[in-house]
Each structure stands twice: as structure tokens, then as C-alpha cells.
Amino acid sequence: MVSTVTPRPRPIENACFWLAERRRKTDPPLIGRREADIVIIGAGFTGLWTATFLKMLDPSREIVVLEQGIAAYGASGRNAGMLGEAIDHSHQLAITHFGRAEAARLARLGVENLGNLLRFLEERRIDCDLERTGQLHVALTPSQVEELREAQGVAQELGLSHYRLLDAAATRAELDCARYQAGLFNPHGCIVNPVKLAEGLKREAVQAGTVFHERTRVTAMERSNGGVRLRTAHLPGAAGTESRMEATGVAAERLQAAASRLKAAAARAQAAVAPGTEGEIVARRVILATNAYTHQIFPRLQSRFIPLYDYILVSEPLSDEQMSHLGWRRRCSVADMRTFFKYYRLTRDNRILWGTSEAAYYKGNRVDASCDHSERHYAELRDSFRRHFPALADLEFPYAWGGPICSTTRFTPFFGAAEDGRILYGLGYTGHGLGTTHLAGQILAHMALERPSPLLDLALVRRKPFPYPPEPLRSLAVRAVTRALRRVDTGRRPGLLLRCLDAMGIGLSS
Structure with a gap:
């Protein structure tokens, strides 16, 4: 049998392994008119962490989050769930863009940020399938071996002494792949289920008093009496049990009948809220937590970033024999040293997630459902997996999806304000948003409440990245x-x- 993926594109909520496992009901859309102190647009990790820190700093503020899809619908729910300490793309790039002193500060801050994030999850008892496995970067060529040595040396210069350089034998002892020539191991890395993490953060925010409206698209944004007026429209659609059964290949008539009953019940429940129904909300401040989608609502920022698509496969669960053959003893996440690198990890039930940073760009900063699947990238992913692990060439990959990351010319996020401080924004994590959004939430919360913080003095907060040219x-x-x-x-x-x-x-x- 040849390794396959589903040939027919599916809605992302069914095609993405993390989102397909989601069980929560969708929050009601915004209908009618209301007011709030602060409105956050986007219920990904930027929005969720910002809402969390706003309530921690000032519980009295009325916070409303608007999400055009469902929480974690974008990159937050479609990433690999590889959680690390990196704020920048590499320590050497941080030195180039910000200078050695600021790069050292970012390196220390990244370690501190990850520790604070993990402590928050423990204190709040957020179950997100967290595993402290470490992260392994692997070299496939002699030149990449030298790159690993240089990376370890730069990290040590910046005060990070926990990176361990591994020779070929020690690297293959972590994961048995004949292509590995060396490795650089970071024991601080973790793996999580990103959707479960997002749902846990959302529950915390709701318990603190934050209100969420999902399936709510912002259609207009304008100044209004010292604040901002937003107009919205309700979007149809919700992930259901029937579509999840298709994703996992279950075809029993009894389950299909149950799914039909659930679908009918959902339709009756939403009958009172017709798609396109308009809402309106006025707030003193609006925070754009929309990352790769930001240009769709605030076009003036589109020169500062580009949306790039990564694509991912997730396999069927591996047998004990297959796991033993791999020798993935520490279960660490792995990425190679190429520019367009492959990254991979195990899920809690021992599936292999296999992704590529091919960074597909679609003309005009296009970010929509037509970009969510790419058979060309899926085929390349299958081929690369077979080259790495030929003994598992028959492994099935029932899940396949793409998602947009938001990249800047300096490969770090940026922050700012517009309309006399009424509109705030933070975006551009360039693939490191799972951890860096915890930091961004603090930055945006302090900006919104006009509270002092040493984080606001960071160069990546004070300075904007070099712009990209316009189309074509x-x-x-x-x-x-x-x-x-x-x-x-x-x-x-x-x-x-x-x-x-x-x-x-x-x-x-x-």
C-alpha cells in the first residue's frame, strides 16, 4: 500500500487533526448593538493571551473578542504544536537586526517567557497534552553540521548554555534516521496540542469575564466619539460530528444517522440567527490580533508583512513495533537545518505530524480557503517522509492541511498604534507564535491600558520592520x-x- 492523503479537499475544521478533535460548541455571533471598553479582533493566541493579561491587569474592563471563524481557526490551531523559547528566527539574525546587547536580552527573555507560560498552564491546570520533550535540530549535510556548531557558539555568547551539540551516533539515538549527521538539542522545548491549549486559554478568559462572539466578521471600522465603531456580519457554518467522521473514515450507518440528527438540531438552533445578520459594537480601543489576516481589515499594514503557507500531514497512529523501529525515545520535536526545512513530532496517540516550511506565497497576500490545501506540497511531503523513513513508506496520512504564518523582513513580530492610539496591533511571529504570543499579549495589554512595562522598551516594539514592495x-x-x-x-x-x-x-x- 502506498502512503496517501485524502484526495478531495475538506473544510479546514475537518482536515486539520487538531481542529477535527474539537468538541466545543461555537459561541453565538454578535447580533444587535453593544459597547465595550476594549474589543479584540481575532481569537487566536494573540487575542487569547491579550484578553488574559488585560483581565489580570484590570479585571473591571469589559473585554469583547470577535472571531470570524472559531477560536484558533488560523495559524493558532493549524501549527505543529512545537513550543519553544525562540522569539527571533535565529540568534544570529537577532544580532544583525538589533545588535548584540538587544539579542542577548531577547535570548534571556525567551527563556523567561517560556518558563512563565508553562507555569501559567500548571497553575491554571490547562490540559493541552503538554510534553517536555526537548527540541532537536538536525544536520543532513556537512555544511549544516558546521551551521549547528556556529549556532551553539552564538547561543553561548548570548548567555544560553543549555544547548548540546550531538554527533551522528548521539543524534540517531534520539531518532533513528540514517540521514542525520549531527544534532543540536535544546532541552527546553515542548510539544502541545495547540487547539486544546487555545480552548483552555479561552475558558480562562471567559471565567474572568471576557465575552466571545464567533462566526462574526468585522465588515467596517471607523472612528466614533473618542473610540472605534465596528460593524459586523454573522458567518454561517460550524464543525459537526458528521464532518469529523468523514475525516477519520468512520462510515457506520448508525453513526451517520446520529450525525444527521445533530446537524438538523444545529440548523434549528441557528435558524433564529440568519447568516449576514449585522451587529455593531463601539469600544474605546480595538486590538488587531489577526496576524496573517490583518490586511483584510486594516490594509495600511500590508507592506509590513507577507502571509506564507506551511503544509502539514498527520499519520494514522503508529503500532508499538513501528515506534520501536523509530527509536524516538525522548519524543523530542525535530527540524532540519535547511531554509525550507521539514519539522516533525509525535502526537499523544503516537501519530507522526510531518510538516514543511515551504513558505508558499499567493499573489496579493491572498489568505483564504483556496490556499488551505496543496496537492503538490502534500506529494512532496509524502516523498520526503519516505526518504527519511523508508521502513514506514506504507504509513497512511489521513489528515492534511495548510495554514498561514505571518512573516516580516526581520523575522520577528512588530507592534504599533494607529488612529491616535485607538487601534493597536501586534503580528508577524514568523513561525514562532505559539510561545511568542504569550509575550505579545503582555505587550498589547500594557499598551491598551497605558501601563508602563520594560517590554515596551524592546527594539521589536519600538521599531518597525523594513517594508515589502507592493504587487506585482x-x-x-x-x-x-x-x-x-x-x-x-x-x-x-x-x-x-x-x-x-x-x-x-x-x-x-x-
């Missing part, structure tokens, strides 16, 4: 850089384009 130059530039980086991944030296970008301080090798 943007698409042409992304295509050219992608081709150049692919050549480097095959072992060739960086060409003139990449050397020029490095000289400008906006290259991946800077």
Missing part, C-alpha cells in the same frame, strides 16, 4: 528569493541576490 514586485521578489534559497538548500553557495539581501540586513543568512 512583491510576487516577483518572493519567487526570485525562493528560487535562490532552494539552490542554497541543495548545497550551492548563495548567489548575488541573497548576498545583497544579507548586506541590507534582511536576508536569512544575515
Whole structure:
């Protein structure tokens, strides 16, 4: 049998393994008119952590969160669930963009941030399938071995002494793959179920008094009497048991009949709220927690970031024999050292999540359902998995999906205010949002409440990243850089384009 993925694209709420396991009912949309002190647009990790810290700083504030899909619908629910301490894309890039002293501060802050996040989860007893497994970066070529040595050296210079360089034998002792030539192990890394984490944070926010409206799209945003007026529309659709059964391949007539009854009940429950019904909310401040979707509601920021799609497969559960063959004794998450790297981990029930940072860009900053699936990327993922683990070539991958990350030219997030401070924003995590949003929530909460914090003095808060060119130059530039980086991944030296970008301080090798 040949490894396969579902050939017919499915709604992301069924195709994504994490979202397909979701059981919670959707919160009602915003209907009619209301007011709030602060409105957060987006119920991903940026919005959830911001709501959490707002209530911790000032429980009296009335906080409302608007989400056009469901909580964790975007990158927050579609990522690999690999939780680490990184705020920047690499320590060397942080030195290039911010200087050595600020890079050292970010390195220390990343360790502190991860510790605080884990402590919060423990204190609040949030069950998100947390495993403290560590993270392993692996070298597939001799040049990548040298890159690992350099990365460890830079980390030590910045005060991080916990990284361990592993030779080929020690690396394969962590996960038995003949392609590994060396590894760099970070014991601080963790793996989680990101949707369960988001649902746990949402429950905490609701218990603190935050109100959520899902299936609520913001259609207009305007100044109003010292605040901001938002107009909204109710969007149809909800993940149901019937679609989840399709995702897992269950076809029993009894279960299908039960699903039909649930679907009919859901339709009756929503009959009183017709799709397109408008709502309105006025708030003193609005926080954009929309990351890769931000340009759809606030176009003036679209020059500061680009949305890039990653694609992921999740396998069927591995047998004990298959697990023994892999020798994945520590269950650590893994990523290789290529620019367009593969990353992988185990789920709680021993499925393999296999992802790629191919960074697909769709012209015009397009982020919609048409980008959620890519058979080309799925085929490449299957092929790369077989090359890594030929003994598991027959493994089935019933889940396959894509999701947008938000990248900036300096590969760190940025923050700011508009409309005389009425609108705040934070975005651009470049693949590190699972941990960095915990920090972003604190930054945005302090900005919204006008409270002092040393976090507001960070260079990544005070300075904006270099802008991307407009279309059609943007698409042409992304295509050219992608081709150049692919050549480097095959072992060739960086060409003139990449050397020029490095000289400008906006290259991946800077």
C-alpha cells in the first residue's frame, strides 16, 4: 500500500487533526448593538493571551473578542504544536537586526517567557497534552553540521548554555534516521496540542469575564466619539460530528444517522440567527490580533508583512513495533537545518505530524480557503517522509492541511498604534507564535491600558520592520528569493541576490 492523503479537499475544521478533535460548541455571533471598553479582533493566541493579561491587569474592563471563524481557526490551531523559547528566527539574525546587547536580552527573555507560560498552564491546570520533550535540530549535510556548531557558539555568547551539540551516533539515538549527521538539542522545548491549549486559554478568559462572539466578521471600522465603531456580519457554518467522521473514515450507518440528527438540531438552533445578520459594537480601543489576516481589515499594514503557507500531514497512529523501529525515545520535536526545512513530532496517540516550511506565497497576500490545501506540497511531503523513513513508506496520512504564518523582513513580530492610539496591533511571529504570543499579549495589554512595562522598551516594539514592495514586485521578489534559497538548500553557495539581501540586513543568512 502506498502512503496517501485524502484526495478531495475538506473544510479546514475537518482536515486539520487538531481542529477535527474539537468538541466545543461555537459561541453565538454578535447580533444587535453593544459597547465595550476594549474589543479584540481575532481569537487566536494573540487575542487569547491579550484578553488574559488585560483581565489580570484590570479585571473591571469589559473585554469583547470577535472571531470570524472559531477560536484558533488560523495559524493558532493549524501549527505543529512545537513550543519553544525562540522569539527571533535565529540568534544570529537577532544580532544583525538589533545588535548584540538587544539579542542577548531577547535570548534571556525567551527563556523567561517560556518558563512563565508553562507555569501559567500548571497553575491554571490547562490540559493541552503538554510534553517536555526537548527540541532537536538536525544536520543532513556537512555544511549544516558546521551551521549547528556556529549556532551553539552564538547561543553561548548570548548567555544560553543549555544547548548540546550531538554527533551522528548521539543524534540517531534520539531518532533513528540514517540521514542525520549531527544534532543540536535544546532541552527546553515542548510539544502541545495547540487547539486544546487555545480552548483552555479561552475558558480562562471567559471565567474572568471576557465575552466571545464567533462566526462574526468585522465588515467596517471607523472612528466614533473618542473610540472605534465596528460593524459586523454573522458567518454561517460550524464543525459537526458528521464532518469529523468523514475525516477519520468512520462510515457506520448508525453513526451517520446520529450525525444527521445533530446537524438538523444545529440548523434549528441557528435558524433564529440568519447568516449576514449585522451587529455593531463601539469600544474605546480595538486590538488587531489577526496576524496573517490583518490586511483584510486594516490594509495600511500590508507592506509590513507577507502571509506564507506551511503544509502539514498527520499519520494514522503508529503500532508499538513501528515506534520501536523509530527509536524516538525522548519524543523530542525535530527540524532540519535547511531554509525550507521539514519539522516533525509525535502526537499523544503516537501519530507522526510531518510538516514543511515551504513558505508558499499567493499573489496579493491572498489568505483564504483556496490556499488551505496543496496537492503538490502534500506529494512532496509524502516523498520526503519516505526518504527519511523508508521502513514506514506504507504509513497512511489521513489528515492534511495548510495554514498561514505571518512573516516580516526581520523575522520577528512588530507592534504599533494607529488612529491616535485607538487601534493597536501586534503580528508577524514568523513561525514562532505559539510561545511568542504569550509575550505579545503582555505587550498589547500594557499598551491598551497605558501601563508602563520594560517590554515596551524592546527594539521589536519600538521599531518597525523594513517594508515589502507592493504587487506585482512583491510576487516577483518572493519567487526570485525562493528560487535562490532552494539552490542554497541543495548545497550551492548563495548567489548575488541573497548576498545583497544579507548586506541590507534582511536576508536569512544575515
